[in-house]
Amino acid sequence: MTENPPRPLVFVLDDDEHVRNALCRVLRSGGYTVQDYGCASAFMQGADLTSAPACLLLDLQLPDFSGIELQRRLDGIVPIVFISAQGGMNTAVEAMKAGATDFLTKPVDAAVLIEVTAGALARAQRLFAQRLHRAEVQRRIDSLTPREREVMALIVRGRLNKLVADELGAAEKTVKIHRARVMEKMKVTSLAELVHLLVASGLDMPGLRP
């Protein structure tokens, strides 16, 4: 499932040009690929947030949006590290509650910036892998026929073939065939593996959760 993952990206969003340039240089010196934006609307329009693992270094005071507002709009797609000029504790608490990965105060030490970015990118990698995995599982589910989906929903609840047959009003032999097709299409060899696959994908499957 993990073919060559695309190169991770760090987005830097700060309206002060010199601060932005300097932060980008520090990150490039740490070997990261950086894309920078001077305002939130340019970022929202221009940044590709989903094709690669990415995190965002976000200045709390932007000319067009507050950082917190942008964080709300991004809804956890990318991990966010806030950078603030004034160490407003209230804002920090608010940001962390809303899921910010970290909160740095200007001026930022290069070593700290790189360490925190590495942490945020690690989280981004996990999010990205999870997204890929979910998409893959979704593709497999989409390849099932409606009947096969019904069968899968029952067997992952632990129903034996006979009970599934009773419930669906079909012959046990037919259910067995459906069951084999589900295992094949979902690319698993055991019921335990199928359940694990579905749970790990985080997809909402009828019958998976009681």
Place this chain on the structure above:
Amino acid sequence: MGIGMLTVTDSMAPPTVSALRGWLKQMTPAGLRYTGKPEMRQGTQTLSNPRGRLAQSLRSILEVVPATALLLDKSNNVIWANGRATLVLGYALDEMTGVPIEAFVVPSPRDSRPISFAGVRGAQSSPQSMTWAAVAHTKSGADLQAQVTMSASLPIGPEPQVVVVIELQNGDATDVPAPGDLQGIPHRTSASELGEMAAALGHEVDQPLTAILSNAQAAQRFLAQTPPAIGDLSELLAEVIADSARAHAIIRRMRQAARGETTGTTPIAVGSLVHDVIRLLRRETQACGATVCARIEDGLPQLRGDVVQLQQVLVNLLLNALDAVHDCRAEHRRIRVAVRATEDRSKVCLAVSDQGPGVEGDRLAALFTPFVTSKPQGLGLGLTISRTIVMAHGGQLWAEHNADRGLTFHIELPVHSRS
């Protein structure tokens, strides 16, 4: 008119208001202090006698004015005087009340116009103010050269009143500067006001310091690589130098304000002045849900003047514009600042345009009259002061109606100052 006040709106976040207020106080020549919201605002419509309350609040405002101020009734008798008036004139308050104003102030031989205390209340519908050269009599028998400004009439209180402000001309420690005097502005600052201002400006200093530190550390890291990566270094160093100058300028400004100095006459780049002020007011702009966009012509000639005072004028105009659009629909909450030079490049013109509701045609001139305001929380002195500052720079400040909606305030400043 050595008195003045900049309006700080209550729609801002409290810490910003207090920081800004502290900052503006620093910058306001002989600033008339804003001591609290006029009570009318708090009880909205529930006060039984809001006019009486406002008259009361006028007194509390005049009490803290660092100028000599008296209130007259309609027969031109003194009905009240502030603490400074009792100090300067040497009379106790009850020695002055009920006494005709002429007992304290007579025309100066230098001014041929008769002082007419009645004249200022001639046209009640359009309040006006007049200034005379005069002589003030003190209780000790001394005659002080003064400038007397009468403003009629605050449309508050059960009866119209006249505010008389006496400015002593020279030699007195309690003097306030004459209009046009950029130096020697009296200064009073409490430690907490300094703290507020330091916080506001300290925030500004963080930016260049952040850039400097990050750039220097990035350079170290680039140089530590094998082979050293030096591609971007000269650009990096240029930014470090520029940011160090930027931090320096902010700290200098902070120090000057803390000492109560004005910056004196220095060369001014209008473009960066405008950008600075827009950045300084970014949070107020955001809180109002408005946008401020600046169109600044390239290659503007430099001005000479007091950068702190001109900054104050722009802060005032922008805060007014934000106030004007505050209750407008989103598409009208737009403020434009345009800066250009005249064709012969002898003047620089700044225009601050809002899309607010504007004012009625004949109210345009009254905008600059002291104590005339449309804002419940305003004192009506911001524009008066702004105009005084602009005029002290040899320039002009006026307002015009926009073709579509809102007002534009124009400032024209000569490229070569008088000095």
